[in-house]
Amino acid sequence: MGLNAHLYSSGEGYRGAGVSRYIHSLLTYLPQVDATLDYVAFVGAPAARWPGWRESPSRWPTARPPLRILWEQLVLPAACDREGLDLLHAPVNVGPLRGDCPLVVTLHDLSFYRHPELFRPGRRFYQQELTRRTAARAARVIAVSQSTRADAIEILGLAEDKVVVIPNGVGEAMRPAEAPSAVAALRRRHGLPEPMILYLGTLEPRKNLPRLLEAYALLRRRPGVRHRLVLAGGRGWYYDEIRAAVERLGLRDEVLFPGYVPEEDKPLWYSAADLFVYPSLYEGFGLPPLEAMACGTPVVVSNTSSLPEVVGEAGLCVDPLDPEALARAMLALISDRERHRAYREAGLARARAFTWRTTAARTAALYHAVLEA
16 A cells, blocks of 8 residues: 655644644554555655655655645556555545545545635635545545544535544653753753743644734733743744734733744643643644643643544633633633643543554554455
8 A cells, every 4th residue: 555645744834743743653653553564655755764664756846835736646646556556545635636546535624614714725726626526536534533524524525434533643752751951951942931831833824823812912911920922833824914913912022933843842842831722713633732731731722623522621622712711711720730730630641542553553444444345
């Protein structure tokens, strides 16, 4: 079977976000959980970093989105034939619309349908049209949450038995920092405040950061609140709107933008925070809150889409359109140490239910079901 890994990136920006962690985890764990399959990874350039995989590199510079899209539709079907594949997995919403090889596609979210106003027209059209046609062609569709499955059935008109939920996982490295000195060194290196409230993810409108800034401005008016807000992550589209909100609310000296955080450093960032806040308007899964809980940091998230499903009773879920509600939830966790401790323990327990190894094992089982159909 083959996996299109051209969207994998370890670099800065949106390509190094959740979809890359998903691809990385499949490449890491599939050969470990099921050695009966012959694995071929379609990559942009040879890397020889994935034990158990045979790499099929492309001569096209597919880091450039227009060329990657053309390669995916024009070259990949022939490459599947050349490799003699019995199955191809398109891990991020879109796959080739033609070809003899059976297709499995993973849907991470349908935000471009639910919130089309947050996407530039060209990207919105590409995602809507090709995701719809890919899902229609696929033998099976993986949804990363029950919420995404419901969206796929409602919006794309897919049959219920065609869409299988396989949740994302949390990496084994995501755990509370054991050495206080390492957290202290991180603070010094990046000028991080103590205490602090953290958001970590792509900086884009869907994440609802202007409203988080409004809630934080309300929080700072409460007596005794010293926490500063850290908005960490790669820049997405319409980033300037977030910066403009900081200026409008007079928060220039209270909000930090440290930029992209490498994957290996994330446990330290989560551990350095007193609270993690993720007020996204829409998420197909929502990895950052799960990672924060795995590192022992209490979370406040939106009560929309998949986030309550992922967080369960281990975090506070509030209306993302209500800055007052966000401010009250943040205050509840930073002002009450006993409640803070209880949510820390609940988050650690909740996160242990999600592992990438389990994700890979359930994905391999789905491959076999398609191959044996």
